[in-house]
Amino acid sequence: MEECYIKMKDANLYYPSDLYNAMTLKQEVFSRLKLQKTKERLDDVHALKDFNLEIHEGERLGVIGFNGAGKSTLLKALAGLYPIRTGIIESKGKIRSMFELTLGFDMESTGRENIINRGLMLGGTPKEVAAKEEEIIDFAELGQFIDYPIRSYSSGMLVRLAFAISTSVTGDILLVDEVLSAGDINFQAKAKKRMLSVMDQAKILVLVLHDMSTIKEVCNRTILLDKGRIVADGKPDEVVKEYLSRLSN
Known part of the structure; x- marks a missing residue:
């Protein structure tokens, strides 16, 4: 059986300038009436x-860098959510992404219905x-509230449900963006244990996280991004050290 892998070659990804140049109706009217200065148009952002x-099977890759370095953009490109303009992205294996946990929730539906959806x-x-429904309900600690519309949930209940659902489905390649600290302090220890178990089942893990101690604990390789490029690639201890050195300068 062929091993899982991810390959990127000369990949270039841009955010379209329309995302930044678009004006609201109010801004458009004020601009035409000369009540507000027309904002300067921006070029496409080269992310x-x-x-x-x-990345090859067995690797647990940590992705670190300053805000705006391209960490989350990289994950979403690998997941196929952001198209590249030039270059190649290839992968072998079922990809599972964990980004925005509550994405796709219907606030008018019950917790049980949202588990299915x-x-x-x-x-x-x-x-x-x-088959996993009851285990998800039990882990999320929702009890009878599972049959209430989730618009009635507290933020903590919503996060617990979203986390329990998101960690119930596994894949060969797991892309994770800052979800290890889900829920309140009482839920976090249980959530981290479950998350580590899910990550351990994956053949490839790509993890974006600001917690350097967890990066060193979980990953066997780390890359440091800066302005959309890899500036360091190697053992987690060494790359984290380089990141902290740049942080202090």
């Missing part, structure tokens, strides 16, 4: 630049989702 990266969105089959 990933001639990006080259190979969100589980299917994450790639689970109806049979798989149904």
Whole structure:
């Protein structure tokens, strides 16, 4: 059986300038009436630049860098959410991404209904989702509230449900963006233990996290990004040291 992998070669990703240049109706009217200065138009943002990266089965890759370095952009490119303009991205294996945990929730539906909807969105089959339903409810600690519309949930209840659903479906390649600290302090220890178990099952892990101690604990390789490029690639201790050195300068 062929091993899982991810390969990026000379990949360039841009954010379209329309995202930044668009004006609200109010801004448009004020601009035409000369009541507000017309904002300067921006060019497309070059988010990933001639990006080259190979990740092979068994690697737990930590991705670190300053805000705006391209960490989350990289994950979303790997997940196929952001298209590259030039270059190549290839992968072998089922990709599972954990980004915005509550994405796809219907606030008018019950917790139970959202388990089904969100589980299917994450790639689970109806049979798989149904088999995990009670375990998800138990882990999220929702009790009878599982049959209430989630608009009535507290923020903590919503996060617990979202986390329990998101960690119930696994894949060969797991892309994780800052979700280890889900929920309140009482839930976090349980959540971290479950998250580590999910990550351990993946054949490839790509983890974006600001917690350097966890990066060193979980990962066997780390890359440091700066302005859309890889500036360091190696053992977590060494790359984290380079990041902290740049942070202090």
